[in-house]
Amino acid sequence: MLLGGIAAGMILFIVSVGLSVTMGLMGFVNLAHGGFAMLGGYAIVLAMKHWGLGFVTALAFGFLATAAASVVLERLLYARLYRATELDQVLFTIGLVFIMIASLTLRFGPENQPLTLPRALQGQIDLGFVQYRTYSLVLIVTGIAIVVALWLGFERTRLGAQIRAAVDNRRMAESLGINIARLFTITFALGSGMAALGGGLGAEFLGLDPQYALKYLVYFLIVVAVGGLGRVTGVFFAALLIGVLDFVLKKYLPQGGPMFIYAVTIVLLLWRPQGLFGGKAA
Amino acid sequence: MTAPLLETRALTRNFGALLATREVDFRLDAGARHALIGPNGAGKTTLVNLLAGVISPTRGQVLLKGRDITGVGQAERVKLGIARTFQINRLFRGLSVLENVYIAVAERMGVAPSMFRPAGRRTDVVNESMHLLDTLRLTADAGRRVSELPYGRQRLVELAIALALSPEVLLLDEPAAGVPSAESHIILDAIDRLPPEIAVLIIDHDMDLVFRFAQRITVMVSGAVFASGTPREIGADPEVRAVYLGQTARG
Amino acid sequence: MSEYRGGAQARTALARRHRVRAWEPLPWIVALGFFFAFPKHLGFGTEVLVTILFALSLDLVLGYAGIVTLGHAAFFGVGAYTVGMLAKHGLWNEPLTSLALAGIVGAAVGLGSGLVLLRTRGLTLLMLTLCTMALLEEAGNLAHTWTGGFDGLDSLPIAPLLGRFEFSPLYPTTQYLYVLVVLFLCFVFVRTLVYSPFGQSLTGIRENILRMPAVGAPVPRRLAVCYTLSAGIAGIAGGIWAQANAYVNLGTLGLDRAATVLIMLALGGRGRLYGAFVGAIAYMVLSHFLSKIYPTAWQLGLGLLLVVIALFAHNGILGLGETVWRRLRVSRPLNMGAPQHRTPNPPL
């Protein structure tokens, strides 16, 4: 009965993958990534509520709106800090998160914004051998579709090849004439858009309120650190691993609480400091 | 024949499928002036890193005065007398020139772990640092922040830090790299004036520098030692000329 | 500038930089003045002093050795629980000795975790420090028979200081002076440390961690020592916090505290000793008064402030001050003040 864990892992993956790629690409410690997931989630839920958009349309809207917003921020602000110290990046992105939280609180109040799933996705589904939560299965299928699409995009397209080259060796990539700044703007937008999708898709499990940006940040970061920077497949397996492990441990050893996940992360990171699938220095 | 000061035996290092150095047998004698040349990607910097203990070899040995130091780490090798400079400056950019050298001198004199006496009161360290800066003609810049210096003088600081360690072996990785030609004489003069008892291994593309400086030259190609000999022998070797000297773009 | 003068000035600058400057007694005079001028604000004042002490401990690792950690509250919490559990379970409640013990336990945890964790860098180190702290927090929740779990340990029976001075919960005069003295002693220690050859080698690690092994410095060992000392001071900060409040709870171990102290230090200016003072005071006073007016406004304002600091004033309030000062006295050579923090890279 690992499906629940896999579904949780998929959400982690969808949100975290953008973080991993942008961190791997620019070495930018972007603690505001969870904030983009939150903004996207708000856009999705509110578009459904107020404009009556369908779930899928709203997801597309959230993706585009967040990607667009992130491009503006990236060009105006992030770009100034690419060569700054890690600490400055941490401070800047924490500041950004605070601004996001305060703005959403001022505009929409501190409360949770409930996601109302289409009726078809609610309840249980009969798989023949077992009854299972429909939405979990939807998430798993969506997650797999996304990872396949991303993998293909990474392996088969020019953009993907450029990103891989730049993650592995930025100087080399630059000398090959790849426009790193443009590349980063694009991946940043895509990554934030993905986070928005994750925020919307995951709202059913994780809820959506102004504190979202900080509440789950640690989990997203754990996934990225364990998966390795700039590794799509690494993040995928790390997200699955963390999702499933968390699920199983919670179910069978609820007394330990979230302690195990931290312990597992520490052990994994000490064993493979660059992440399970990372090669480049973090 | 006495044991060479620094010696490698069949030193091999691969990065994945790439053989960065293969079966390198190399020796550096006391007081030597030795140059290491070769095309880009020949494994010169890898060899320096192996000698300095930054990376460990896949196979083979490094010996210092006949003692196997293959498993000895970078910091300990410095204590044994192996110092190096870097192809791209690795300086304490936010600190003054004096502080840069002070850090190295304090480390060599074993003062660095001391916590309770102010650094400035250790006049032994300060004097030694100032003396060193004097010999490199950096005294006037002693108080300036390294990041404010012109690049040529920064390269001198790079050298000063290595010299502060009183090495027996000095590995210079392209000491004049990136220095505008108008300033490069500063570096060359400094190298000329290095104390004769230090064994110096220099990597450089600048053939004028190499031939002016070296008593012995080793040529590396594709990770292996291709030829080794006196400048005259190397200069006259047709194969070396074919693979390297003929096609060199710089110098 | 002649060669001789340049060298001599550099030498004097180095020889004199540890000397007490004329303005340095000022913060302490202000702190004492506060005691008499604002007797009703001593609770807040005590909290500020403890926070300064905690920020100072972080400055040693972050500002001087350049280690970015998100888990420093672990040591604060460990110190606080050392004092709390000893007192609550009736084992030991004499303030000075239990405070020393809090420092020792904090240092021990720092040494243990430092030896293991400090081999990593960047995101990995960030996550490892964070997870270690979170692990301790969860362990604290799990061991509730000892730690009081989520509720914490309240009404700690802390014995009077030196057997004479009671800790009053409502008018914390004893606490304020006690914390002030401890802060002063720890400050003197840290100040001595950063101007010593050891401190110089820490700045070397901060400025270029890759060069240090090439000058023969045992970087992991030196970082571990620095981390241990810093953890010890953080433990003292936590211990004295528990004593001053007669209370300890899991919040002492939380990410909130760890992130806040990081923000404070960055705000004040890292690697500057007094950055801890300026940052903690600026942050807490702003927070205290702004959130009285309009709570959400504080969060918004703090966010904007951080963005501005990160973009335009990498070295915090003190860094800004120094820049202005230097502009005013262009010709003065460097190194008149504390060891400088690395110059920020220019924006692209």
Next chain:
Amino acid sequence: MIKRIVALFAVLASLATWAEAQEVKVGVNLPYTGIGAEFAQLVDRGMELYLKLNADKVKPYTIKLIKRDVKNPGGADAKIAVQELLTQENVDILAGWIYSPNAIASAPIVTAGKKLAVIMNAGTAHITNMSPYYVRTSFSMWHAGYAMGEATSKILKAKTAVVGYTDFPPGKDSLAAFKRSFEAAGGKVIDEIPMGGAGAVPDFTPFFQRAKDKKPEVFFVFVPAGDHAAAVVKTYAALGMKEAGIKLIGPGDITQDTKLQAMGPAAVGLVTMHHYHADLDNPENKRFVAAWKEAYGAAAVPDFMAVGGYDGMALIVHVVQALKGKVDAEKALEAVKGWKFASPRGPISIDPVTRDIVMNEYLSEAVMKDGRVFQKVIGKIDAVKDACKEQKIGPCAPK
């Protein structure tokens, strides 16, 4: 001449003291920012609404609320807030406390400060023992938990139960209360599942899956009201536990009024025990809910936290009137003891022995009515006291 001036000053001085006596300062501590901001808003609105609706009852005095943000359940900020309310603002009465740890941390200061302190939410049972000046107008976890255990056995006729709780003191309290009365009445708790902390809403699926596998008749859940509760109901529905014949029960935190409608049909069938929900049928509540909607918008709805603030303010006004605006803590305690009030939650009073609230507990079932989720009262227990202190269990025993 001098005499006249002196007389004038005397008159002015007496006027000044009189004016001072007119104003009673109430120091409010609530987590206005952070994860508790939503709760703070409810309690705050409850207090303000009472003052607004009962302006005539307050006269001739004025009540000035001095609000302080305590940010989080960490204890430290609350402690400083309370300390400063006492020493700087010289408040006459303290009020607030959403989180139990904050009330616990504040206790020594409240005791030292010697001011009446009205707890408007924090529910850990033994808090009122920690300071003689604490009075509680909200609830103890044992009110609903203990009543629910009994009702589960006697009214719902269930024999087996699984308890899932958020792993912090109110959760543990709730578990202990339910287990004690349920097992005393012949039931059996077959599994106890701690379900993460109060800080962030976990994904409840693994815990609920575990509960489902145990096949109990009822699944008693305590989680903090708010987002936790919304997630609980979602997960319960999504895992098909209702279809599997497992009844979801708990204190009213899981059907918090502010979240109930958003839960939609998934909430139908939930059985809760609580002292208040907005669907209670009594005139005070009708007036209260209507006034709430008028003040805060048609979509707004009060809940048990709002009532905690509302009734707390009613108590404060009572004290101010009884003491004629001069609030002395010891006299205030006398005025508080035995206070009776027709609250929106029905008749309430303060137990003179424990200073905790005495109130009705309602067993309700969520049903659909007129297209909205409606909480139908299916059972009622009158004048319930905090069973923990009644039975002197653990820290609830008087010191």
